Amino acid sequence: MWPFDNAPAAPPPVESKMPAHPFYPLGIEIANYLANEWSVLTLLGAFAACCASVFAVTYVVVMRVRPTMSRGELLTILWFVLCGCIHTFFEGYYVFNFRSMGNLQSLFGQLWKEYSLSDSRYLTQDPFVLCMESITAICWGPLSFLVAYMIVTDSPLRHPLQIIVSLGQLYGDVLYYATSMFDHYIFDIAYCRPEPYYFWCYYFLMNFFWIVIPLALLVSSVKVSSRAMSALKAAESTAKKTTRGKKAN
Template sequence: MATAEAAPTIFTATSAYSLAFVTVVAVVAWQSANVFLPKNARWQDRFTWIWLAFDAMIHFTFEGSFLYLSTFGRQVVTSSGPFAELWKEYARADARWGVSDPTIVSLEILTVFGAGLICCYVLRQLANDDPARHYWLIVLSTGELYGGFMTFSPEWLTGSAALNTSNALYLWVYLVFMNVIWVFIPIWLMYDSYNHIASSLRFQQAVLRTKKN
């Protein structure tokens, strides 16, 4: 009689490797804030720096490796190497990442070469305390929210055939946790930048009205 297949554990070897890599990226991002930002920087700006540095490195390494493995006739499922194993593991939760789905690949091209480069540009603006960064933060956050929406909405509308939510590992770790962070933080960044832009424009408007009077 066939036995039931054991459910995957949360901390597989690939999960541990991925977590260690992400931890290193987060530590580098944290330390870079101490190097490039003044000690009296607002906590909001320090958090933004850490997030953008982390975001850029994730885009260029993790998602950059996916693009490399998924273009010019290649696929994750037929590739080998540490990053290929990482994406094969994720593809167990979302099969589209294993077979070079054209929508996913197109979104990742924008993510790596668009969002990744904008992250670096905004980091430069932050280091120079350039308030124009708030415009680009809204552009970046809007793009990342749109990318997340277009990653999952078409799948939900067509019955989620590629998504495997059969256990906690796939649902809560791979599909929810690894994606929801790119929803809440961009929304917060947009809120913070909106307040800066709106208050500056209102102040300028008040000054102009005073001069007219």
């Protein structure tokens, strides 16, 4: 007989109460979650490389089509092409895969999981986030490409459309901030991890670009449209006076 045959049975293992994922609020269910395979630096480097490629290709194309393009218009084109790519492909990827974001290991899937450390709503099929991203991908993505094209071709529709797209981006971003802050301060629900890096770099800074730049472009287009309307009214007034003068003679 072995010396430990009569020893009391070992207690059953205690089930761990630690969450199976790093997202907040703790305890939220993320179906079939898989941790990212790539490091944070690799993911951010890949994203930066994609953005740089978009800028480089756009710059080459624009310089061939309109080599005398002003610096301000060139920067605006780069902005709208980048917006078009992010809205259509990156955010469109989320809309298409929103039910299974937790276990995706593609580049975009892992990028969304990394970003979700600052806003876990992207992994929980949140209705507002899904609706907002759907509108962004379907409307503002293609229209951003169209605005860039209109700038290159010097279309008279450039500023009206730029107002629409910039206002849509601004409105969506304000609502995005507002809904998260409302849940945080009213219901005490935090979707972001407690480390300041995730809040200030991911949640705040990465979205703040779509507050500042669309607002600046919106103001610029409103001013241009106002000047155009003033010039049109002045021309119409001059034409009427000329017509009256001819009739009087």
